[in-house]
Amino acid sequence: MPTSTGHFRTGPFAGRTVAALGQDLRAGRATATELAGQALDAVAGLDAALNAFVTVDAGGALAAARRADDELAGGTDRGPLHGIPVGVKDLIMVAGLPATMGSRHFAGHVPDRDAACVTLLREAGAVIVGKTTTHEFAYGPTGDRSATGPSRNPWDPARMSGGSSGGSAAAVAAGMVPLALGTDTGGSVRIPSALCGIAGFKPAYDAIPADGVFPLSRTFDHVGVLAGDARDCLLAYRCLAARDAGEPPGTPVPRHVQGPAGPSGREDGGQARVAWLDPGGLFAGAARVVRSARAASGAEEEVKLAADLGRELRDTYTVIQSCEAVAEHAERLAGAPDLFDPELLDRLRAAAEVPGWRYVRAMAARERLARAAGELFGRHDVLALPAVPITAPLIDQRETELDGEKIAVRAALLAYTSPWNVLGLPALTVPAGTVDGLPVGLQLVGRPGREALLFEVAARLPLP
Amino acid sequence: MPTSTGHFRTGPFAGRTVAALGQDLRAGRATATELAGQALDAVAGLDAALNAFVTVDAGGALAAARRADDELAGGTDRGPLHGIPVGVKDLIMVAGLPATMGSRHFAGHVPDRDAACVTLLREAGAVIVGKTTTHEFAYGPTGDRSATGPSRNPWDPARMSGGSSGGSAAAVAAGMVPLALGTDTGGSVRIPSALCGIAGFKPAYDAIPADGVFPLSRTFDHVGVLAGDARDCLLAYRCLAARDAGEPPGTPVPRHVQGPAGPSGREDGGQARVAWLDPGGLFAGAARVVRSARAASGAEEEVKLAADLGRELRDTYTVIQSCEAVAEHAERLAGAPDLFDPELLDRLRAAAEVPGWRYVRAMAARERLARAAGELFGRHDVLALPAVPITAPLIDQRETELDGEKIAVRAALLAYTSPWNVLGLPALTVPAGTVDGLPVGLQLVGRPGREALLFEVAARLPLP
The missing domain is CATH 3.90.1300.10 (Amidase signature (AS) domain)
Incomplete structure (x- = not known):
């Protein structure tokens, strides 16, 4: 699928926003199962060159997509991430999928519980396609030191994706998925987003819960989101941000997004x-x-x-x-x-x-x-x-x-x-x-x- | 003034509580000026053997005592510490008096502002007699390493007072003053209190403000009080404990003393x-x-x-x-x-x-x-x-x-x-x-x- 100019931004989600995909799903122009299939095909076609994904969960993704379709058909709408294919950085625990942290220390490690942000992702109806390459233990902004190999930049695979959430950035920039989760301790969401030409949002400290994310530096670690444009980051953030304890889980705009009006x-x-x-x-x-x-x-x-x-x-x-x-x-x-x-x-x-x-x-x-x-x-x-x-x-x-x-x-x-x-x-x-x-x-x-x-x-x- | 058995617990305040002194002051059986004079005489007589005091402020103490007498005579009663002679550890700033921290690094250092706890002490009408020996920078529980010499135990001056608030403990145990301030980072109020046979109270962290106290270990440092018995510690603590911002300064029992009734x-x-x-x-x-x-x-x-x-x-x-x-x-x-x-x-x-x-x-x-x-x-x-x-x-x-x-x-x-x-x-x-x-x-x-x-x-x- 690479073009003659050598770039790899040719996946099915390049230029398609989460917001637009949501409209397609609700208008019957697409199903979650189709979107998951497109994502899996794109990974199969592009990822040999980019190494954005460490683990692909075709079975889990298709099952989740079918559930999402059934729910939508049955009138249950979980909001903007319902049916959307998502990549999750390999430092964030997804129950039953290997979590290597990009390190030989965790070769074969399979957690049995979802990270809190993954739970929120599932509750929002998102479809987890697989785990994305991380710089080893997220300890580096280059994205090219990992037991699972370097992630590569879809604009030029000879170049680094940036890191440590390099796989998430490359996956979104290549159009394999429209959205991915990353972590950001010194720039690990924003650096690869910038180098790969997409949007990336690191929220305020502790705004998205970090339980179940392998720590690098606990007082600096942030969970963040990567997407094609800023509006999609906001949609995803709204689904993942911690809510005030008193708020019901369905509250659409969490505290951190809504915020006080402030002095201005x-x-x-x-x-x-x-x-x-x-x-x-x-x-x-x-x-x-x-x-x-x-x-x-x-x-x-x-x-x-x-x-x-x-x-x-x-x-x-x-x-x-x-x-x-x-x-x-x-x-x-x-x-x-x-x-x-x-x-x-x-x-x-x-x-x-x-x-x-x-x-x-x-x-x-x-x-x-x-x-x-x-x-x-x-x-x-x-x-x-x-x-x-x-x-x-x-x-x-x-x-x-x-x-x-x-x-x-x-x-x-x-x-x-x-x-x-x-x-x-x-x-x-x-x-x-x-x-x-x-x-x-x-x-x-x-x-x-x-x-x-x-x-x-x-x-x-x-x-x- | 030492007895024939070699102990030095012979000062005028030995066995006299702050509570009893307060009754004497209000019943006209004593004046603050007399108490200050007794304290100064006791220091002059006993301290060559004990080295509890680094600096004695006779002029300041007598002036404060006269003010306390005038106020009481004029109907202004500042509460249980009104007119009571007090020693202050040489790690706590008293404006205009040398604060050496027991170290040659601060030889000749004279702060120009009172520590917050000293301000509270003055507002409560206490009479500051002088500064008491501290282990150098409060960094030791023995009380015998100080540029101003070791403080000695009134029960046996060949023995250590304990530290780091050794001078405060020795001054109270010897009966030179009925009350003293200390600091406690690992036991520096309680250790010398125990070794010198008096009461010492280390409150909860941050209960007495530490502004203007030279730090040893900021997350462990506590300001505390030393006195002949526990009731006197409580009286002093009530005057020094931080109040809820909304409380007027005269509120008799601060939050930390009063506390919630708790589950029991x-x-x-x-x-x-x-x-x-x-x-x-x-x-x-x-x-x-x-x-x-x-x-x-x-x-x-x-x-x-x-x-x-x-x-x-x-x-x-x-x-x-x-x-x-x-x-x-x-x-x-x-x-x-x-x-x-x-x-x-x-x-x-x-x-x-x-x-x-x-x-x-x-x-x-x-x-x-x-x-x-x-x-x-x-x-x-x-x-x-x-x-x-x-x-x-x-x-x-x-x-x-x-x-x-x-x-x-x-x-x-x-x-x-x-x-x-x-x-x-x-x-x-x-x-x-x-x-x-x-x-x-x-x-x-x-x-x-x-x-x-x-x-x-x-x-x-x-x-x-």
């Missing part, structure tokens, strides 16, 4: 105020990538980070993530180090040396940074910046050049996304044009409880 | 249910010390810790305290290590090596331990155990023998107190007899919001 009251008809956040305070970005994102943002106002804020955000991220990652892996690191990919092993060993007092300091810095960031939102509802400072590097590439200077690919990929994990803020990336034929992502960052503003802004972007 | 409703007339907590699960104790405390407790029921709980509490304490202490001292450790006492320097250097992932694990363990401890309170309101497994060792002693085995003095001193810092539970120690002429403390541990039960139990103890 912008939800009540006014336009959300957007500012461009000069990304230079975080990391040097490729000029054309930054320009492309900026043009897409349409923002007229600009804000800058205080001089030291960017560095402090980065250092805080690194220290906390290092200590929390080793807290999950210390026994594996001591007992079976050789089962880790060598790059991961090196990183974990270095992370194990970070002293505890630095973690204590980083946790205190995080509170200060949250206050400083709060001031950035004083006059604006949404901050816009690129999702990633560069376009997709080649698989296995570890250095790139920017303005004649060598920079580490990993540091570059994480630079614009990880601050919002430190701060726990909701952040959405949407496609914002291409540079040299590779996609660029525009990132919109907001405040918890005011997620709706991000989607409002995305909907009126002057996208190219 | 014991505050409503019934007797609090006390169980003896077998301390062997935490640490081996000297048989006669344990017997003395047990007899004093009068408890008939007994509970035991689950096998691993004691060790896990100790490990959790050590890891968290180490990392948090170095987070406060890293620059001093790097820039001017030789200003630390050598023992402290060794400890800080070892603490700086504790890896961050262990801190992450310890913080998670703390949550598990809190749940496990909650079960201990399932059928009991108050747990009773010794405050300290041994009686006061000699100054500079670092090892002692128990049943033929050598044990580290520091580990022994902390063993029964630090678990309640890990769990943030309120804990009171009261005198419980003597062994070989040295005092033993009985510790009562309860739940936040139900502090009143501890004092109810203390009031009906069959004390020797």
